[in-house]
Amino acid sequence: MDKLNYVPDIWAFNIYLNLLCREKMIDLALEDFHSIVKKGRDPDVVTYAIMIDGVCKVGRFNSAVGLWKEMVGKGLSPDNKACCALVVGLCEVGKVDLAYELVVEVIKGGNVEFSTLIYNALISGFCRISRIDKAQAIKLFMTKNGCEPDLVTYNVLLNYFCNELMLQEADKLFKKMERSGIRPDVYSYNQMIKGLCNTNKPDKAYLLMVNKMEADGLVDAVSYNTVIKAFCKDVILERLTSCLRIWVGRGLHQMW
Structure with missing residues (x-):
């Protein structure tokens, strides 16, 4: 040309x-x-x-x-x-x-x-x-x-709230998401599980996984690993606390 x-x-x-x-x-x-x-x-x-x-x-x-x-x-x-x-x-x-x-x-x-x-x-x-x-x-x-906000919009905000341990805000957003007719995916649930475990609520995380995620066929390896890790951490802290109580009770801290 x-x-x-x-x-x-x-x-x-x-x-x-x-x-x-x-x-x-x-x-x-x-x-x-x-x-x-x-x-x-x-x-x-x-x-x-x-x-x-x-x-x-x-x-x-x-x-x-x-x-x-x-x-x-x-x-x-x-x-x-x-x-x-x-x-x-x-x-x-x-x-x-x-x-x-x-x-x-x-x-x-x-x-x-x-x-x-x-x-x-x-x-x-x-x-x-x-x-x-x-x-x-x-x-x-x-x-x-x-x-209208879509699943990605909600997941981005859920990720932020859960990372910042703002569980009340995350819960409100999660419920609003469901009311809007947007079905949470495995990422949405895993964010909530992460937030619950990071705020020392592994029991609630476990119930969410069993009652919601498994029922919808959404549970994955990340879900299980997050909850298992939280329970292990919880047990270790419990044992550490018991040892410290015994240590203080027997006056061993004064000998240190």
């Missing part, structure tokens, strides 16, 4: 750029992307989405941010794919604040129907940096914006 002096339309450019990005030929893709305008074509939202996704997948996040700002600066409205590529890419490397900062206006605008993948990436990112207030605010907003 170049030899014949034919200038491809933007649709053809997008197909070519998508191919280059899939093959991880990013430098060539960027070179051709920057040559589009010189050839008399203007990149559209699809073009930017392809490029942002491509550079994110090879870890060139500064390029992704630059492309995003260029797109917004031209007055183009990011679509779900462009937002998804940017947010997921940045959140995976811990740049959750930057991801939120760049898409917050798009979220508030309400003109783009965001997928759960975008919300879940932000929720997970904020949970990883212990910003649970922000994570919960995003969960609340996604519901108001017509995007």
